[in-house]
Amino acid sequence: MTTPSGRTDAVHTAGPLPSDEDIAAELLDFLAERTRTRWEPDQDLFAVGGMSSLFAMQLVVHLEQTHQIAISGADLMLDNFRTVEAMVRLVNKLRGSAPAPGSVGE
Numbered sequence: 001m002t003t004p005s006g007r008t009d010a011v012h013t014a015g016p017l018p019s020d021e022d023i024a025a026e027l028l029d030f031l032a033e034r035t036r037t038r039w040e041p042d043q044d045l046f047a048v049g050g051m052s053s054l055f056a057m058q059l060v061v062h063l064e065q066t067h068q069i070a071i072s073g074a075d076l077m078l079d080n081f082r083t084v085e086a087m088v089r090l091v092n093k094l095r096g097s098a099p100a101p102g103s104v105g106e
Contacts, residue, residue: 003056005051017095020088027084030062041084056081064086 016025024041034055045051051059059081060071071080071089076103080090 016065020092023088023091024084026066027087031084034058039084041088043084044082045084046078046082051081053078057088063091067091067095 028039028041029046031037035051039045046056056078060076063069064071069092071094075094076092080086
């Protein structure tokens with residue numbers, strides 16, 4: 001399926017989907033690499049001055065490419081990118097899977 005922006009929605013078909021903990025760990029590594037700072041899953045990345053709106057767009061691209069999802073419309077709101085926990089919830093929502101009990105953010 002092609003989105004209005006010309007992107008193609010991909011469906012993850014190779015093996016099992018990553019767990020919430022795997023998604024969070026990957027995001028924390030990505031953030032640490034890019035910002036040279038260690039973050040907590042529930043830490044507000046924007047409140048502490050760690051992120052800019054430009055970096056938020058880099059996060060969008062990273063999430064789309066890494067998790068084969070398309071983020072658009074109402075899902076582009078800043079609150080979906082404030083914390084690693086919020087991004088894990090967004091990935092789960094867009095790939096159509098419910099988070100496992102006891103997962104990140106519960």
